Amino acid sequence: MTDDAVPASELYTDEFAADPYPAFAQLRADKPVCPVSSPRFDSYLITRFDDAKAALTDPRLSKDLYGPDQHYLRIFGPNSEGLNKNMLNSDPPEHTRLRRIVSQAFAPRRIEALRPRVAQIVDDLLDKIVPQGQSELMHDFAIPLPMRVISELLGIPEADHDRVLDWTQVIRTSGSSGRSPQEDRAAVQEAQLRLHHYFADLVQAKRAHPADDMISALIEACDHDGKLSEPELVTTSFLLLFAGHQTTADFIGNATVALLTNPDQLELLRASPELLPSAIEELLRFDGPLPVASPRIATEDVEYQGVSIPRGAIVGVVINSANHDPAHFADPDRLDLCRERGPHIGFGHGVHYCLGVSLARMEAQIGIGALLRRLPELRLGVPVAELRRLPAASPFRGLLELPVRFTA
Template identity: 50%
Template structure:
């Protein structure tokens, strides 16, 4: 978990498409090279719907409430349902709408750092990288921020997938509680609608009938969880990468105008989704000369492809001046991450403000002791740091 990249390199060098065994003992085909991964992400023969998989264990091992919720989301939908669902929320994540959030994101960032700068020590995940995107997505959706501790706890139980499958009863209970919470939240918004995204989605269900009830629950859940989990890892992982590369940290402090390029490099170098994204073959398909049978699970390994030397010179080197950084961390094609503009903005504000306000920033533990989250969502679980104590933001 701490450094999967030597293994990723061996997998890529073994061949562009190879058989692997994933969690639960399931067979899959791993796509490891950039050119093939880019093509696969937009190949309509590779479905996002797990019901297109031939192995019944894929659905059977999902907790009951996960099957009910996630199979109705745009994450697991193909056109035309995907097109309809994505259109309903896309206006909330346009570049212009996201830019309007910048002052509020900066305000939240400064408030969180105000609480830690006098101490000279912090866990930049628990104290900063986690509450920042949670607060932002809660305000965007219209979710009470005071509820965040509950749904964070449930989300952790639902998403922690390592080499061993978790206790199904524990996971199912978390899904049940999350679904009950989302349903109650929707009823409250229905009774007292406000100027927020969740109220708009409820209107699309009640008045315009563009969303079924299951789709409304699933959409709310997806936006709530996906709206913060990967951004936590982008912020925490980006800061961890800088602390592991003092030359790049010093360069970014000296040249803060490089911050947008640095965010793209963090996403490429050690992005928040690892090793990649699952798809399911609708028909027999050939990928890089390898025959993949209908119904097969295909793991498009964006994290491995993003270190492909055929696409990125010196791919194992963190280089915040890197240009032409067409990484696949946000995906590609119709499922390209809807929240990418918001994640980029939060990453820029968060990391840029940390560098300005926390002088002499350094890890408070040896790098080898830094814990990483298990499963397919990659990032530091904790990020203990020390710095010169300071005052509040101006």
């Protein structure tokens, strides 16, 4: 790591957690490829749009964390391999094989057929909220909506939804629980193990009694087609669960705050609900739930913006910074729902482009549209500065709580 590396403790502050965009702007201007040092691992952050887009397709930046160097140990820690060895952390041709198996379940026409069920889940959740005049929207709506949808797709029995959600939330909220770092790591490792065992048991149950769900289809690919190994079956199930609800939940929370703190845009969307599909894209560009793409490893010395990134270094492509690059977006720190739809990279770019993009867009459109329609005079329940967010160093940008009020 170079002498001009920025200590993670100086970058990932409480101010950064509340609003990282001033720090991103400074990095784009002064250190567009920024070395960051931390006790767990060092990394290089790529922050400008053109560089970020190039890095996301650079074959020298590998997603395979499970080679001889076992980079996953530095990034995820012990007990991680059982859940994280999947298509997200692999390169072609392995990634191509695994993605092809899963992609049929996320075909746009198949996802569109889910629209009535998603709308029903949204209405069921809001039916409980509407009479109260207030809500903690993350707990009551933003998290359970995508969690219920992906659980039903996978075939997780309804009786297990709450405990599976509890385990995922232990992982999601790591660093914000009030536990000591040692206790927090132990809790995360325990949740990882429980999820691994749960999916291993669920696979066996589905193997004995298959159903019309995604895990049963994956078992078919494993047992009859030989396209999937047993460990891949378990880790793919976990990836689909976590990726299928985490970022969508955080996005709904972020988007709600963005609208409530930009009342002119909120009123515009209320008056013109036909803008909702394009508004979702602008809201994702404005404050996406995945600030940094999942880690890459330099397989050889590479250079970006005159900065040499050595072989073996961890590289983070800062999506949320790239999506605020003024070289590509006019007045990028302003929410503009009428912005001409630009090439944001909120869903990634290249072969790792988000597989569940159609589902995420549909859930966001239905969910946010229903919030605005069914919760009159929706407003924050606390000043925006008092909102509790995930820790600054979290891989996700989201809220721990989102208290709101409205007219019952």
